[in-house]
Amino acid sequence: MSFEKEFISSEFPPIEGKVTWASPSNIALVKYWGKYGVQLPQNPSLSFTLSNCVTTTSVAFRPKTSEGFSFSFLFEGEEAPAFHPKMEAFFSRIVDYCPYLLTHELAIESSNSFPHSSGIASSASSMSALALALLSIEQQAGKLGHPEKFNQKASFLARLGSGSAARSIQGPMMSWGKTASISGSSQSFGTVIQENIHPVFTTYQDTILIIDKGQKKVSSTLGHQLMENHPYAAARFEQAHQHVQRLLAIMAEGNLDDFMELVELEALTLHALMMASNPYFVLMQPNTLAVLNKLWDFRRATKLPLCFTLDAGANVHLLYPEANKKAILSFIQTDLANYCQNGQYIEDQIGTGAKML
Numbered sequence: 001m002s003f004e005k006e007f008i009s010s011e012f013p014p015i016e017g018k019v020t021w022a023s024p025s026n027i028a029l030v031k032y033w034g035k036y037g038v039q040l041p042q043n044p045s046l047s048f049t050l051s052n053c054v055t056t057t058s059v060a061f062r063p064k065t066s067e068g069f070s071f072s073f074l075f076e077g078e079e080a081p082a083f084h085p086k087m088e089a090f091f092s093r094i095v096d097y098c099p100y101l102l103t104h105e106l107a108i109e110s111s112n113s114f115p116h117s118s119g120i121a122s123s124a125s126s127m128s129a130l131a132l133a134l135l136s137i138e139q140q141a142g143k144l145g146h147p148e149k150f151n152q153k154a155s156f157l158a159r160l161g162s163g164s165a166a167r168s169i170q171g172p173m174m175s176w177g178k179t180a181s182i183s184g185s186s187q188s189f190g191t192v193i194q195e196n197i198h199p200v201f202t203t204y205q206d207t208i209l210i211i212d213k214g215q216k217k218v219s220s221t222l223g224h225q226l227m228e229n230h231p232y233a234a235a236r237f238e239q240a241h242q243h244v245q246r247l248l249a250i251m252a253e254g255n256l257d258d259f260m261e262l263v264e265l266e267a268l269t270l271h272a273l274m275m276a277s278n279p280y281f282v283l284m285q286p287n288t289l290a291v292l293n294k295l296w297d298f299r300r301a302t303k304l305p306l307c308f309t310l311d312a313g314a315n316v317h318l319l320y321p322e323a324n325k326k327a328i329l330s331f332i333q334t335d336l337a338n339y340c341q342n343g344q345y346i347e348d349q350i351g352t353g354a355k356m357l
């Protein structure tokens with residue numbers, strides 16, 4: 001692919017230093033579910049970039065002469081050999097675009113702002129933080145082929161670590177996957193939404209209910225595989241294109257009823273696809289369903305614009321405008337928290353993307 005060639009940095013000097021990035025998680029409104037080739041999405045997806053759920057990663061680098069990759073990894077201050085194979089696989093995938101991985105040794109340290117065992121997917125924040133830190137080495141060496149495309153290459157590298165990580169680089173909203181609805185959209189990297197977004201969405205809240213900390217998530221590898229030969233795959237991929245187009249129009253208008261309907265339909269479609277896969281999975285827990293029913297009752301009774309989305313697990317993301325924060329947080333505290341494991345939930349909101357520290 002010629003586009004990808006321009007991301008390959010030229011002759012690299014031996015340099016030494018340290019870079020640190022904090023990168024957020026994101027929550028998909030239109031879901032990425034199904035991939036092909038090397039991390040290419042079967043359909044376009046659209047997400048809110050989060051603010052408080054962040055991975056901070058620092059990479060200290062210095063020249064080396066030995067062959068192969070050489071790195072150490074501390075997670076939350078402790079040696080974490082369990083992560084090594086995943087990181088090696090990531091390095092192998094990106095080494096053509098980051099040849100300095102072979103000529104420098106890396107001391108990597110990473111920590112999450114959210115509890116490790118909360119069942120919150122951390123691949124988006126962790127892979128984007130790592131991709132940004134590695135790319136900063138290239139920047140420090142003055143070897144970025146296209147400095148104006150820093151975010152693009154960061155997203156491109158992050159995608160090779162985890163698809164959803166492609167959407168964590170910038171904010172407040174990003175898309176990933178080629179779609180006629182978004183000019184400049186690409187299969188290879190995420191793009192920040194430049195389209196008109198109604199102000200109500202730019203301060204949207206996401207409160208994450210921790211329903212089941214040890215939740216059985218379908219691993220992303222298996223999850224995406226389930227879409228291969230899935231009887232509803234073609235219809236789903238087509239639907240996602242339409243949903244991206246519709247959601248952009250809804251978000252420009254600021255129509256909250258339509259927003260809630262589409263976002264909930266996306267969440268339930270993701271779970272319906274898993275329930276109709278072979279093998280099949282039910283990832284909602286009884287408390288997930290209890291929360292959804294409580295939420296719908298609350299919405300009918302109060303007319304407040306509270307809706308939910310889900311990722312591939314039991315936790316529930318509650319989405320609502322900042323203007324309704326007080327009333328909705330009070331409902332969460334007095335009612336929904338009872339369905340959370342140890343009453344635990346995380347308050348987050350839409351954010352502006354990753355930051356170099």
Ligand code: DP6
Nearest residue numbers: 028031032162163164220221311312
């Ligand atoms: C349900 O990005 O975790 O959260 O590319 O295999 O790392 P890999 O998958 P991953 O899949 C995310 C699936 C999802 C929906 C979404 O974030 O769009």
